[in-house]
Amino acid sequence: MSNIILGRYIDGDSIIHRMDSRAKLILSLYFIVIVFLCNNWQTYALLGIFTLGCVLLSKIKMSFFIKGVRPLIGLILITVLLQLFFTSGGTVYWQWGPFKLTSFGIINSIYIFCRIVLIVLMSTLLTVTTTPLEIADGLESLMAPLRKIRVPVDEIALMISIALRFVPTLMDETQKIINAQRARGVNFGEGNLFKQAKMLIPILIPLFVNSIKRAEDLAVAMEARGYQGGPNRTKYRQQHWHLADTIGIVVFLALTGGLVLLRG
């Protein structure tokens, strides 16, 4: 669990940290779209340099980003190998049954590799520079237009924020239950797959029952504090759109222009 970097916030003070979460969310999604505009080495070079610039701006050590890519190595490798051996066209260097190594295949697999790495870098950049809470706030305000089609945006936002708040609490509790069951003689992580799955029951059932208890307590506490649901609430956490956010959007638009020009 501890080696997953994607989705973990690292405190810092940089332009990217201070940007509005709404801007960061929109731009990260937009980045994934414009990655697909790339179709030659110039465009990939431009995007690569741009991503590297963003990473440097965040003042976070490169090693964090490398760790972010690491768990996905298997996935990247499979995709790259599939591209490498199953793309036809161009000069054929080597062939064996359905497998063939072609010039197109080599180029395509390099492009795919770059594409995945760029997307992973950008999403890691989003999650390491934005707290989960800011992401939830950003999502809430981006979902606001959905209120018109009767999507309960406020309830969804509250649910996300409570869920995030209880993640560490439930993690602690899980660990406690695991230790308590161990002390009573349960051996975790032994035997075949079926046996291991069965061992999870003494963890999951108490966790489930306790969660219901917690939910009840929390509901009573919320009601006692005047929570009536719905959109009739003011917000303590405020989001501020800064100049940096506008500049960020302009830069991304300029980047899109550059990519379109360089496209072969």
Add this chain to the structure above:
Amino acid sequence: MPLIQIQDLTYEYDDFKLGPLNLEIEKDQWISVIGRNGSGKSTLARLIDGLIEAQSGTVTVDGLEVNEQNVWQIRSQIGVVFQNPDNQFVGANVEDDVAFGLENRQLSHAEMVKRVSESLEAVGMTEFAKHEPSRLSGGQKQRVAIAGILAIRPQIIILDEATSMLDPEGRRELIQLIRHLKDQYHFTVIAITHDIDETVFSDQIIVLDQGKIRMQGRPADVYRNRDQLMDLGLDLPFVEKLKFKLQENGLAELKDDEILDEKEMVAKLWQLNSNM
């Protein structure tokens, strides 16, 4: 007119029956409700706050009857601190949690910022404003819960076994803090507890057993009925126990004295010692 008036209140579930209860609570008092597990203490608190509905009888808070129309108005006058510090922490961090009640009351952002910082200051948690609940101790979380209640400026604060999951140090600190805040903000405290040591400074103690009021009165009067308290599964506070043991061992002078805390006890013993 009393602040809280309870008339012929009954509430039943499964094989438990509360009441019929009649009770009057005056303004600015510290009321302790004590009784063993299952005596109906928490049920009483929830009935006052309108979190559960009585089968018969009425509860009136500050002139308003607790019913479906008034319940939100009454709740805005009452703050409750519950037992489990983790399960009542709604916000993602300290200041968010304190602001939760204010958001529900639709206060403006500027007013919320002011009240949140004031309340955190009052409970001494200002430097923890940005901390997440997982980084706080149980006692600190209860302080945050109190700050959240102070922010809404209630007339009544109900402590529903608020100290029962804390260590002795944390308990003492929390009770001290609430006593101090009570002097400053002038609210009524209804403290539900099964720790009799916490009842020592109350203006009135109400002893519940099996849903009925068995004893009611000033601490000194309640503590005098030692045998009856024992029968109800309760004990005496430390100073009372000491007084009793000293009497048993021949210090008859202590018999009718009202000695409430350790300081008074020490003073009394000094005085007796110099008379000998």
